[in-house]
Amino acid sequence: MERIITRTGPSVSLLPRRxxxxxxxxxxxxxxxxxxxxxxxxxYYSGLIQRRPxxxxxxxxxxxxxxxxxxxxxxxxRMLADCRDGKVDMIITKSISRFARNTVTLLxxxxxxxxxxVDVYFExxxxxxxxxxxxxxxxxxxxxxxxxxxxxxxNCKWRVRKRFENGELAGLNFMFGYxxxxxxxxxxxxQAAAVRMIFDDYIGGMGGGRIAKKLIEMNxxxxxxxxxxxxxxxxxxxxxKYTGNALLQKKYVER
Numbered sequence: 471m472e473r474i475i476t477r478t479g480p481s482v483s484l485l486p487r488r489x490x491x492x493x494x495x496x497x498x499x500x501x502x503x504x505x506x507x508x509x510x511x512x513x514y515y516s517g518l519i520q521r522r523p524x525x526x527x528x529x530x531x532x533x534x535x536x537x538x539x540x541x542x543x544x545x546x547x548r549m550l551a552d553c554r555d556g557k558v559d560m561i562i563t564k565s566i567s568r569f570a571r572n573t574v575t576l577l578x579x580x581x582x583x584x585x586x587x588v589d590v591y592f593e594x595x596x597x598x599x600x601x602x603x604x605x606x607x608x609x610x611x612x613x614x615x616x617x618x619x620x621x622x623x624x625n626c627k628w629r630v631r632k633r634f635e636n637g638e639l640a641g642l643n644f645m646f647g648y649x650x651x652x653x654x655x656x657x658x659x660x661q662a663a664a665v666r667m668i669f670d671d672y673i674g675g676m677g678g679g680r681i682a683k684k685l686i687e688m689n690x691x692x693x694x695x696x697x698x699x700x701x702x703x704x705x706x707x708x709x710x711k712y713t714g715n716a717l718l719q720k721k722y723v724e725r
Contacts (some may be wrong), residue, residue, distance in 0.1 A: 489520050489559040492528035494549055495567050508532055515562060528558050550579070553588045565594035577651040644693045646706060664690050668706055 473491040493515030497508045512530045520527045524647065552558050561583070563569045566607040569592065570576040580599045583590055597607050647665040649656050671681050678700035685698045692698060710717050 488524055488526040490528040490547065490557065490558045490563065491522070491525040492552075492558045493519060493530045494546065494561055494563045495530060495532040496546075497534055508534060511564070518643065519562070525560075528552075550582075552648065553583055556586075560589045560591065562591050562593065564592075566592055635671055645709070645711065646693050647712070648671055661690075664688075665706065665712065667713075668703060672703075672707055678707075 485606065495508060495515060497511075512532050515530045516527070519525055531545040533543040533545045549558070549561070553561075566576065569590070570579060572712035580590060584600055587600075589598055591598050595607070647658055647661040649658050668681055668685075671684070672678075676684075681703045682698040684702050685703075690698070696702070706712065
């Protein structure tokens, strides 16, 4: 009987690929305490993901945003780009309000990630966006978070207006020539001399650029440590507070 020999390759059992898990963290203030909170969140999520042997660590994306209602978050955008490039399978975030307070933005982002097979897990609400009832719950909770944010914004505006009505200090925290100590206005002698020089030189015919150059040569520091330029000099010259008056609510932010 003729022998039949069949060659077979080595049997290799393919292990399932571990999901690549990332985290997103955000704080909405530049205060030092908030920056410590952001660092704590980054450390927490890094440890949480790397302790799971069934997960592959894909990094932590962290933003320091000015407010929860403005969507200027470079790390958030970078995270979405990495998801589109297939680098992330799952995102962990603390809550809906940390991810997005705008319902439309939240749902658009979640739906796009869902189409990319990327799950978003919201710890506080214990919701997986990729689950069957995830989108319904997210819609309800995000609407509540957005309303809460708007309410907080209106409350802040009300408090500021009440301060105006009561004649309390407003808008002098970073005004060159003054400082506020325990709620009282104090004149900074060195800066006050520079302010008087700015007005005298301008009345004498010098332009903003020449005055700025003179201040730089004199090593006069600005309030926030930036460089002097014509625009900063003109801001001082146009500021009515140097004449003893206060025109409040001159500017507004259009949403």
